[in-house]
Amino acid sequence: MTRSNSDRAGQDMNRPIPKPSIAPYDPAPGNAHPSIRLRTPRASIPASHHMPVPTPCSRATNTKTTLTKTDVESFATPFLKFISENPTVFHAVAELAKRLELRGFTKLSAREQWSTKIRIGGKYYVERNGSSIIAFAVGSNYTAGNGAAVIASHVDAITTKVKPIPTKPTKAGYLQLGIAPYAGGLSKTWWDRDLGIGGKVLVKDQSTGKIETKLFKLDWPIARIPTLAPHFGAPADDPNPNPETQMVPIIGLDDSEAGPSMTNDSSLIGGSTHAFTSTQPPRLVRAITNHLQIDHQDIVNWELEVFDTQPAQLGGLDKEFIFAPRIDDKLCAFAAIEALIASTDEGETAYGNVSGPANDNSIIKIVGCFDDEEIGSLLRQGARSNFLPDTIARIGATFTGGHSIPEYISQTYANSFMISADVSHAVNPNYLDVYLENHAPRMNVGVAVQADPNGNTTTDSISTAFLQRVAEKCDSKLQVFQIRNDSRSGGTVGPMLSSAMGMRAIDAGLPQLSMHSIRATCGNLDPGLGVKLFKGFFDHFEEVDAEFS
Secondary structure, eight states: OBOOGGGOOOOOOOSOOOOOSSOTTOSSOOOOOOOOOOOOOOOOOOGGGBOOOOOOSOOOOSOOOOOOHHHHHHTHHHHHHHHHHOOSHHHHHHHHHHHHHHTTOEEEOTTSOOTTTOOBTOEEEEEETTTEEEEEEEOTTOOTTOOEEEEEEEOOOSEEEEEEEEEOOOBTTEEEEEEEEETTTTSGGGTTOOEEEEEEEEEEOTTTOOEEEEEEEOSSOOBBOOOOOGGGOGGGGOSSOOTTTTSOOEEEEOSOSSOSOOOGGGGOOSSSTTHHHHTSOHHHHHHHHHHHTOOGGGEEEEEEEEEEOSOOEEESTTSOEEEESOHHHHHHHHHHHHHHHHHHOOOSOSSSSOOOGGGOSSSEEEEEEESOGGGTSOSTTSTTSSHHHHHHHHHHHTTSTTSOHHHHHHHHHHTOEEEEOOOEEOOOGGGGGGSOTTOOOOTTTOEEEEOOTTSSSOOOHHHHHHHHHHHHHTTOOEEEEOOOTTSOOOBOSHHHHHHHHTOEEEEEEOEEBSTTSSSEEEETTHHHHHHHHHHHHHHHHHHHHHHHO
């Protein structure tokens, strides 16, 4: 959740985690989770857009399934793995894409035409910048102008980023690295943490001249921002340390006081073949080239994050908590993608991506996980860009049969509904007085609807009633959060997306403690509870929407 303008500064789990019945993070297709069977007449659609339906080896029955308690519990361990192994936004999106491909989703390129690629009953995803991803499934009874069930989240997190030229002179025998805060990074919670480094590296193939992106992360912490011991008095108690001079991480030792050359040439990015790496700390360049097994001459540029390396883990006497970095908002992004997979999985078939009972519906099911939410979403990979509206327009254009595209797109928006899924604030027992009475969500209960009278969220009476009906149908519980009158609410991607498309929408997310700290806390059931509600939203969208038409 984006920070507000004012501060832009017991379940019984004492047992092994059960095996999930819908197999999260299992490459083999699981049992189907069919959607509903509301049929509408098809528009005039070219035969090439209909996917062949081979005789399946086995098919699940056409019933809507609700996640059991065992299913809900089973998502804790995969979420821990997802958080721990994918520390940067680039790694997270790559992992989500891998997960989608394992479940039959086909990658699309925004640089190519989609009209010959998208088919009725198909499942697809598209990336932007390697840091945002949109996945969607076209129902086997879809007709141009029908609605979309959309879940929009963000996959970026509070972090720090390596500066373009991070080389710093050696001080007192220490090597240091120039980093900058991303959103709320470099708060006091970043002191004395084991910090790692990773991100994407642009590498040039010297034989072909092509530039490709490689992801990397070192397997050990390389940095630390040391506090000043309290024995030094007032400087150690400074409530506002200078983030430019007093929060510079140490990354190594060097007996040479002179340090790296700081001539004017070090500020040049263009020029010679090796200009980029010549501006970077030599030992960092060596560590990255050794890890990727490339030559330093091949590095064109990179985009790196410095992050907390402590793994996510279960905590609490009965392991009812998840202690983890980057919960905001990889939690809702993870749950939304898993829900889409569960809602569109066809089960075991003779072929991979086919139209089966699980995708036997008349809508488009969409999940968008965006970058840059924590800094306002204004970049091309952010939710305020054309990424989601353009994707929906391109899907619809495939099935218009030569009719007016704008009319069908407007019709699609009017028939659609979006959940803006961003984490909410769980109640903190040490600060009960700052919470609004009856608006303090708890962990391991369910998704919290986020209300705000000043337009910081999209929630209104219609959207709340809509999601409540979904929750009833999939046996989920909804909570509610609203900030007190004497506090400021944070923002989400909901208002910017719903206003751009005119789509009905609600803000609803899973509760967590310690938002914007380097480490936070949610419940061990919360990832699964998110999957349960979001899957129910996809499965029951058509019948609930019919009640509001």
